[in-house]
Amino acid sequence: MAENDNEIMDCHAEDEKEKTRACASRTHSYLESLTPSDRDGHSSTQSSHRLLAYSDALISIIATVMILPVAHTKIQEDEELTESLQQLISTKVAVYLMTFLIVTVAWAAHIRLFQVIEHIDDCLALLNLACMMLITFLPYTFSLMATFPENTLGILLFCTCVIVIGMIQAIIVVYGFSRPFLLNEQIQMSENPAFYKWHILKVISKVPVLCMLAVIFSFIFSPVSYVLLAIVIFLRYISLSARWCYGKATGRLEEPADSMVFYTYHPDEPLSKERVEAFSDGVYAIVATLLILDICEDNVPDPKVVQEKFSGSLVDALKEFGPEFLAYFGSFATVGLLWFVHHSLFLHVTRATHLMGLFNTFSLAFVGGLPLAYQLTHEFARNSRNELEAIQISCVIIFFAGLFQLAIWVTALFGERSALHPYVRFAGRDHAFMFAKLALYPCVALGTFVLTCVLSRFSAPIFHLMEITVPFVFLLLRLLVSAGLSLLRRLLSSIRRAMRSPRKTRTPVSLSARWRPSIG
């Protein structure tokens, strides 16, 4: 096994070198045409790459911002969670989840728009910034709605924002079609760009029209307008899952016609993989640092307090904050490792579909709640019921965050041919390794949950042990998987031999062959 492994590595290193060399020489000779800024920076037209990266960064911050009000809800120590407090928290969590979904809907619309318009100029950049400013305001209007469900002001503000965003997007489309060199090549080459233009404008106008209706109904009978808004948010998800179920049920997934590849909601339609990565990176980065933001601000002790209460001993004063630091390191490690799994996963994925994007959104929404769950685990008295609950909530959140990552992988396996690299398709060592990475967190979280149920008195030590062990397991995972596979193979071959020796009839085929490393 080890020899085989080294061979692959060597072979790969050689391969790599040659390619790099070939690439370098090519890059050199084509330098002028290859580097994007060189190609596009010329005159007023620019590559849209950095604009999109900046937009992704902004949107990912905004998607996670509503977790802060949840975080800063003060809970009295040693007190059972009262009903009113539980209600308050669950309202805030609902606002967070809804905001996350709304913002990702806006983000998906932004992706589709800039799949059509591939180059930008100054005017488009400024229009996009205006659009971003309005998107960043959406969470606030939403929390107004949640706090004052009777008042129509929240709905009015929200709808106004969405309508203005729609108008800006329409202007961007019209502007883009008036300068065809900004457009996607496919549309540029097509015979009837005007058809595309109207089709895209029609799709863009759907949401603002729904919002306009919601505004009108908000004056007449406000519940209807909430229903309309729910349709706006969930339309995409509902249509996606309906189509997927339908496609799976009938067994035939007709490919979307090439001409309509933009502005449809087909679940197998490709999402920009690069932007999914950029958005996820943004969310993971914000979430990982969420606790340090609080720590830097709140947990620097006051010199006077240190002097009076701890007789000048800073170490004693900081010991008070011990649980906060522990929570920070624990949540940073967990979020970092989930990012790591996500990173490994998307290295193997060649094409992200809408369905994968949907699972990714769900996974990220859970990840966003992680730091708070971690913080809660340390806020209550030892062995109290609250502590146990907080630890179990953390486990549930980790479990679902990991599970939806696994769902992305399973979705990719279904669309194997177009969505995955050849060497990670079914069977093969890389496949097993990837599966182990993805399964680790859900399994560990489930195990911890069950253990804390059984040994509720030791829930905190079990949880901390889990926090400390998991990073090392990740470090050694490759070794563990290799060892596990070779063990499995030996076991299988010995079973086969044992079965073969008494009676030479049928041998179990391919079971071990499946797990033999497949050299692509």
Added chain:
Amino acid sequence: MAENDNEIMDCHAEDEKEKTRACASRTHSYLESLTPSDRDGHSSTQSSHRLLAYSDALISIIATVMILPVAHTKIQEDEELTESLQQLISTKVAVYLMTFLIVTVAWAAHIRLFQVIEHIDDCLALLNLACMMLITFLPYTFSLMATFPENTLGILLFCTCVIVIGMIQAIIVVYGFSRPFLLNEQIQMSENPAFYKWHILKVISKVPVLCMLAVIFSFIFSPVSYVLLAIVIFLRYISLSARWCYGKATGRLEEPADSMVFYTYHPDEPLSKERVEAFSDGVYAIVATLLILDICEDNVPDPKVVQEKFSGSLVDALKEFGPEFLAYFGSFATVGLLWFVHHSLFLHVTRATHLMGLFNTFSLAFVGGLPLAYQLTHEFARNSRNELEAIQISCVIIFFAGLFQLAIWVTALFGERSALHPYVRFAGRDHAFMFAKLALYPCVALGTFVLTCVLSRFSAPIFHLMEITVPFVFLLLRLLVSAGLSLLRRLLSSIRRAMRSPRKTRTPVSLSARWRPSIG
């Protein structure tokens, strides 16, 4: 002029199309070797691109985090800024600036490290995450130092973090050199990689050794350890500026020997342009959304208060928060437009040097303070002295943020050949346009500052007018510059004609030619 313009555009569009086509066909045939994930995702080796993007996102958040304690210092309305409060704020601002510098030093070290190690595997990714976790903790240790200058604990924590970071980096280097296919091609090809290894390890160990000394001195005589820490932070900047001045004074800037291109502090040494952009995007994104984070959390009125104080009128309640919203939109627009200028600037830049990186850091540090300055402008009573001061501080911050961006441009002009695209070098319409973009904010800020000094009674209206006008000026800037240039050209040619007609001796050469559009 306009015809000329159209010609360029057409020519450019043609050019673009052809290149895109050529590119597309090339991409197709080389597909297997070109896409990075395809090339590097194979086996365990991966492209480091996404790891670096995630690190940049984390570091940019951490760099700006210490602005929050400044933001949340409560100032009583209508009260003159007392001395103790001023002192508190200036301490916090100093902590913010120092943190920003420290974190950018760590970031620069990270860039250099991953210029050597160009590919990663799982183990390196996990080591890097551990490194990131410690970097995110640096701001906290620093604010401990600032709050308890007498206590050695802050220094001890800081130095421990830095030493551990250094150790992890050393492990990364040793690990990288044990698997040569992970390394930079140049080192991979070299005859004596061991020499590089020891050189790099030596450079990496410098900072931890200084920190070790600081730890020892903190027990003996703590001021010495502060001096040592200052050396750690400023070493890079001092050596950079000294070398630059020396180089400019003696007129010869010897290029760093190729073999030593890594791990030197030469100001003309290239920094990774991509990472400078990613880091800047992160900072701009965080700063732009800094105020909405607060607004979403604090400015949703309590239903009870609305009922009692405003007799149920939500609009009246929200009017109270008007200034906050105005500050948000103002700061978002300003930060967004500064990002836009930065984006345009780096489209023209082909290579970022360390000196440019330094100016970029300074510019970003000022940008970080912008939202707070904006927030302050609306927090005081109309026409109070505090309001005037807040507005003037905002102007000063905008001025310096813009000025350092201009400094990046000037630095790029000095290293014209290697640092800029041919078509934006001296003269040419693109050059003038870029200059106008860069000069706009400093000029406007200076103008507003002077105006508020003269017409101090109308400072707030002047400031708001500025906020509203600038985005439109940016939208129309291309037109304005074109008009200005053609006006200038006409003026010059009429002067020339006037001078030529009386006596036909010498004509002023090239002045107008300089400003004629140069078609690359």
